Amino acid sequence: MLNTAHLSLEQAPPISIPFRFFLTAPLFGAAAGFVLIWVGEAAMVSRWSPVVLSLTHLITLGFLTMVMCGAMMQMLPVLAGSPVPGIGPVGAVTHLALSLGTGALAYAFMQGSAGWMKLALLLLGIGISVFAIAAGLALARVKLSSPTVTGMRWSLASLVITVALWMLLSTGFFGIVALNNLPSYTDLHLGWGLLGWMGLLLIGVSYQVVPMFQITPEYPRIMRDHLTGSLFFGLFGWFLLEIGVIRGYWSTLVPGCWMLLVTAGFPLFAGTTLHIQRLRKRQVSDVTLIFWRVGLIGILFGYLVWLIGRALPEAATAPWYPLLLGTLLLFGGAFPLVNGMLYKIVPFLSWFHLQNRQLALGAFHVKLPHMKGFIGDREARLQFYLYLAALFLALAAVFRPALFTRPAGAFLVLTNLMLGYNLLRAVMRYRNTKVLLNQTESH
Amino acid sequence: MEHLLDVSTLEPFEPLELTLSATRDLSTGDYLKVVHRREPHPLFPLLEKTGFSWLCRPGGEAGFEIFIWHRGDMAAEGDVAKIS
Secondary structure, eight states: OOOGGGOOSTTSOOTHHHHHHHHHHHHHHHHHHHHHHHHGGGGGSOTTSHHHHHHHHIIIIIIIIHHHHHHHHHHHHHHHSOOOTTHHHHHHHHHHHHHHHHHHHHHHHHHTOHHHHHHHHHHHHHHHHHHHHHHHHHHHTOSSOOHHHHHHHHHHHHHHHHHHHHHHHHHHHTTSSOOOOHHHHHHHHHHIIIIIIIIHHHHHHHHHHHHHHHOOOOOOHHHHHHHHHHHHHHHHHHHHHHHHHHTTSSOTHHHHHHHHHHHTHHHHHHHHHHHHHHTOSSOOOOHHHHHHHHHHHHHHHHHHHHHHHHHOHHHHTSTHHHHHHHIIIIIIIIHHHHHHHHHHHHHHHHHHHHHHHHHHHTOTTSOOOOGGGSSOHHHHHHHHHHHHHHHHHHHHHHHOHHHHHHHHHHHHHHHHHHHHHHHHHHHHHHHHHHHHHHHHHHO | OEEEEEOTTOOTTHHHHHHHHHHTTOOTTOEEEEEESSOOTTHHHHHHHTTEEEEEEEETTTEEEEEEEETTOHHHHHHHHHHO
């Protein structure tokens, strides 16, 4: 349970640090849309197409990781009482390197350029290393651990493994190092990135933010205490078993069976969250809740599709299969969860910082905007409907690329631009109110 | 006189906003009873700064009850002491 005694602004970073990450993310989401519009149906040929690789990383790095890094930098001091050391330079370097590196990576895939890939390797390597070291130190120093902190620790370890695998892949992809079985290493990289870095962070953070913001009962104690650690070790077991397949020790059946057990943790989490959401005292639906419902259902459908692939190998080898799975899990699962949470985090942080500024200055005559006044409900709902259209069109495009790819791209652009606009308006509201408060100081 | 405010089903920071707003309506002799599901730590320094005294105790339907009155209002403080 969140103990608000730990809500400490004194150690929190300047609000500009997380905000720059949150405002950049929709730009990469929109960029993915533009790529889809530009390339059209050729984008949906196979999971190995350069365009799909580019699109995947625009979403996973440019949108999802961007928001997650910004959120962690804010959450560690505010929720766990452990500030990220050197947050100013760490935030600036991580943001810049992640932004430029993601752009370079997307371009490298599209152009098949080893030069741009090396640049991306360097930039992303620097950005993620700086972030991982600083966040790792903060996590190591947490005095009062919690299931959320535990989830963050496993998630960060997964990020390091994901990046290490990507560096190995890149050197193999461009012939810098002789690496056979690239598809298997790619699946490892994908698995650690999606299930480890993103999945474990989302689960860990949910333990705090779902009961806190969605007024649900707490997650079951046994889940909070054991799920993220179990999943991490499950993934590690899978990693070792896959290496065994690559080395020719045993068949793919072995890690396949193992993963049936491990991955069940994710629909278990999704189902439990849907269940506690039904038990909310206040049954008022807000935009975050409906984004989350879509995201959790997306995870459940993604898991179902994955299970079908295990049961029917001919389905798993069809070209549309990995595209469907990726679209469901990334765009139907992780994206709406992160999108929805932004609509809570940004007003929360804005109000929290302003309230503390007001307290410090004694400027109680300045009326702070209500929390709900930072982001308009109508605008947020419009952005949700644009997202929903983009999702359905993207799913349709998997099967009818000629007809649906460009419309999917267009709605992907629109939903991200709308998200960026909504967040920017909240930031401007924050800044304008801060100016009013600061005027009190100068008098 | 008691003013009752139930914020137990509200998300952060609505309880704090509504509580601060409700304190402005308190007259001499009045106290505010806030029904909350969490112990509202961010509220207390704000009450301190704006000239209010408070008592927070576990209990009630939602988990916590917070009593707030003007600092120095002995009548209100006495009423709170009787019921707590």
